[in-house]
Amino acid sequence: MLVEALALSALLFTIGVIGVLTRRNAIMIFMCVELMLNAVNLSFVALSKLYGAAGQVFVVFTMTVAAAEAAVGLAIIIAIFRHQRTVNLQNINLLKG
């Protein structure tokens, strides 16, 4: 089943990527990133079945980082929303050169 698991991982990852590329809602993009992280986690778990538990350890780390990222990212989104009254990224270009 390893091949199937990896294929599923790739598919989920691609869906996440397409979501990031096509959506403009900051929270949607954020959730797409979470989907991509999950896809990678699936790869880790699938490979750990063959190559030892280290893959699962990495999943733990990924989850931690994802949690931290969610906390900070959502805080940023709230801060932006307070200023701009929107989370549409097309309207947010403070970093424009």
Added chain:
Amino acid sequence: MNPALIPEGAHPLATTVARLVWLLPLLPLLGFLINGTLAMLGAAKIGPADPSADNGHGHGEAHGHGDAHAHADHGHDDHGHPPRHKFAKIVSLVGPGVLVAAFGLAVAIFAAMRGVDMEHPYVLTLFSWMPVGDLNLNATILLDPLSMVMVMVITGVGMLIHIFSVGYMQDDPGYPRYFAYLNLFVFFMLILVLGGSYPLLFVGWEGVGLCSYLLIGFWFSEKANADAGKKAFIVNRIGDFGFLVAMFLMFANLGTLDILGVAEKAAELPMGGVIATAIALFLFVGCTGKSAQIPLYVWLPDAMAGPTPVSALIHAATMVTAGVYLVARASGIFSMAPVAQLTVAAVGAATAFFAATIGLKQWDIKKVLAYSTVSQLGYMFIGVGVGAYVAGVFHLVTHAFFKALLFLGSGSVIYVMHAAYHATHNHDDAQDMRNMGGMKTYMPITFYLMWTATLAIAGIPLFSGFFSKDEILASVFARAHHSTLAEASLLGIPGSTLLMIVYGLGLASALLTAIYMTRMMLYTFHGPNRTGEAERPHLKEAPWIMTGPLVVLAILAAFGGWLNVPALLDAIGPVGGLEHFLEPVVGANALRTTLGEAPHLSHSTEYVLVGTAILIAVVGITFAVLRLKPAALVAKKDSPAATGFDRVLENKYFVDEGYDAAIVQPTVNVSRAVLWKGFDAGIIDGLFVNGSALLARAFGWMGSQLQTGQVGTYAWVLLIGVITLLGAFTFR
């Protein structure tokens, strides 16, 4: 000369005191370090205090003498203003001391050299200097009779001038600095003559140029002096360019820069070939700069802005003769290039005559001597140019004696004049001969000594100049009839004709020399005194520390001719001492020019030549004595401006003005318009500095356009990068 090297240790000199030859340049360097340190430690106020400059600073002796005129600010014991340097005593010991030691060592080495067979030069390798690719240069000392002669002149005359300087300069606030420079000069000069390779010689060559610059501008707070220093430096650089090109040509064509190696390789070149001629001519360009020949002579008269002992040592006796030494040193190349030799001789003759005419109408006593030096250097180049290397070097030696004497004597006169003017607070020109006159009653010793030198330079028989000058002229005459030079031609003029012209110019210059030197003596020492009533009581003989060296130099100037007595006068002493001494170095090269046989003139011809020379000297002196009336002269401030050709001569043919209009101003203008406004402001500032800033800004702008601030764009860019990288992994 057999340039084949024999091992260092096997040379007969290796077991003698000559192995200490490396100590010779180190002694003055030590003096430089000590005096330089003292100069920096006691950095007193630096200012002009030249007794030969009109600046009102003075000398202790003058004040001591001027007690009767007790000035409010002049104390009784008088070394009042400016105060003598606090390290003056140590400097007075160290400065001349190292020269005395060096001279002692030189004499010892000379004695050792006399005792051995000097068929081969003694080469002492000190250390590996520049091992770069094909070029493997060692710092070597080349000790052979030629460098020995130069070392003797440099240390001997240098020692006397150092001693004289103690009297002349000790009240100057920059006294330690002065001796530091002077010692450094001797160091570099010894490197120049002892250097075993052309680059090392060049180090000395540049070093003496530097010291010359420093000493000409010694009283740099006067703009004219600083300008004179700069002029000397810049004009010399033009010549040095020629020297450098010559070295490049040597390395490119001969593959070596070692003096002996070059001589060996040069002998294999074709006679009169392009390479030898080019190297020789470029070397001579260097010589025209250093030795003040046409067209680069203009710096030497201005160099008289320096202290008078400096003029004597650097600008008369030693440094300016470096060019002559170089031609003699590179005789192996020059003797392979008759065209270059003819050029040297022609330029020398033209310079000798040209400078002598200017000397006729100069009023500044040092300017007369300066043009005289240029003229005499021209003589030396005639000598080495026609392949009579011994004659050229011989004249170099005798000239060092009598010209140093003349300069130091004039220094004494200036010193006394200045002291007198200072005592009476007169601001007249202490160097102008129109302000002197009748000095023989006040300075009898200097008077007799100066006449000795004058007779020597004029070529009166049995004085040293007679022998050397006559030998040069005779050599020219002989080679005009039978030599490689006579067969060659320069600019379409056959060599034999050209050499006869050179000979004629030489005779004419001899006549002029006799006239202007007698004129200088008449105006300075004879006739009524024109200093003024107030100054007259202050005129007196210079102290013994100054006249002492003069006496020694006078003896040398009088009897220096015995160094190389011509065969014609074998009655008066051993014939050809210098000739035999220098034979291993230049003998073979001289013979090459004279087609393998010693130059031969019949006795009757020689008598005629010598007689002509004597006649010309006597006529010149007589003419000057009869024609010039010192009594008719008036002091400078009352003199009318010169008119007609006198004015042209007095203004040195307006050469300086011509150079200024033809070279300096266009250079300045081009520099300003093209180099500054165009190149510096336009290309460097505009294109490179501002341009690169503009470019950075343009790229920055382009980069900033990528920064849309849109997260979506960033995601796209990121993803494209990811796909590219993954693609590289997947499809490798």
Added chain:
Amino acid sequence: MQPNQFHSLAYSFGFYFFGLIALASAVAFVTRKNTVAAAMWLVNVMFALAALYVMLDAQFIATMQVLVYTGAIMVVFLFVIMLLNLGHPSELADARGKWGYVLALFVGLALLAEVMALNRSSTIDKMIPPDLAAKAAAAAATPVAGGIIGPVAAPLFKEYLLAFELTSVLLLAAIVGSVVLGKRRTDAR
């Protein structure tokens, strides 16, 4: 690769079942205009993945997936969505133009092709160093005492202890950061 251990038909069926659920939910998630609905579909993906984790013998990770991801992170997402009141239709016009979709699809397919190519078992075998593969295979073959958590806990607190401690620092920083960012500015600076 070792001989296939996932042999039973029921196992295969379960695997494909949950896989398809995950895939379908993901597609649904990414195409929803309504953010809340999208979030719910994402929760569905995560549940399906948790089930797959169990099937892949990673029970601990499956638990974490349910507890941390679905239980904590997604709840926070939903919470923020509700807080910002993003369910309004005015906020829904977040899709790019038609060409944006096409291009995104194209790029996505390219990426998929590449990842799939890399996922081929031969490629994976090539990419993993043989010594590591042998070691890992040996470790996987020997049953480890300590139940289902032991195999994960042992390396986590031994080999990766430093990284583990660093994640705690990361979490601390994240806490401080989110507090600072989320704090309402009281001063009118």
